[in-house]
Amino acid sequence: MKSNFLLKLFWPEICPFCGRVSRQGICDGCLEKLELLAAEEPRCMKCGKPIRSGEQEYCYDCVHTDHYFEQGAALWLHREPVNRSIYQFKFHNQRAFGRYYAEEMARRYGRTLRRWDPTLILPVPLHLSKQRKRGYNQAAIVAGELGRLSGITVDDGILKRVRGTAPQKSLAPEERKRNIGGAFLVGRQERKRLAGKRVLLIDDIYTTGSTMDEAARTLRRAGAEKVYYLAISIGQGY
Ligand SMILES: [Zn+2]
Ligand SMILES: [Zn+2]
Secondary structure (H helix, E strand, O other), rough: OOOHHHHHHHHOOOOOOOOOOOOOOOOOOHHHHHHHOOOOOOEEEOOEEEEEEEOOOHHHHHHHHOOOOEEEEEEEOOOOOHHHHHHHHHHHHOOOOOHHHHHHHHHHHHHHHHHHHHOOEEEOOEHHHHHHHHOHHHHHHHHHHHHHHOOOOOOOOOEOOOOOOOHHHHHHHHHHHHHHHOOEEEHHHHHHOOOEEEEEEEEEEEEEHHHHHHHHHHHHHHHOOOEEEEEEEEOOOO
């Protein structure tokens, strides 16, 4: 799968982080920066946010909130150059970056994935009007690539976004919950495909987790056994 031929065929010609031309994909400068941003230990046992001290088990958010997902993790902290890379991926048609993110997920979280043992991968959906405008759902691209790498079934028709919402980043945590409440739906037909499944949700960014939580709540109520998540980037926990 990782033959040079395939790498040449699919690897972006530019560094997915700084955008400079780079035949090897990610450039050395960004690689160095990313090592410092890798969302690794110590991190929250629940949401995967890096936390300051290894003595805590959970971040501040998770101590104060019950989540509907079992556990989750992300690749990097949402800082330069990761935020820029995701922005390009989302808004400037850099879909090829999705393969790179998925490969990183498979490489870094392969063991975790085997432990979670998901039977279904679902991307967090966009509202249709937004997806039409953008032309694609970035989370679905990463989900598709991860499905191809892992052999786990991807189904992006089960979870739907039925309500447009204000951008979460403009809101305080409590407002975020209200804003996203009832935004997702699993249709009657789709419930059959979800019954008893262990779901891995894929999204680009995890901040307060209210989007992931609402998606997980909707899936659990519609019959999913357990919900996990992987994201490209995540905020810092405390
Ligand atoms: Zn770079
Ligand atoms: Zn947490």
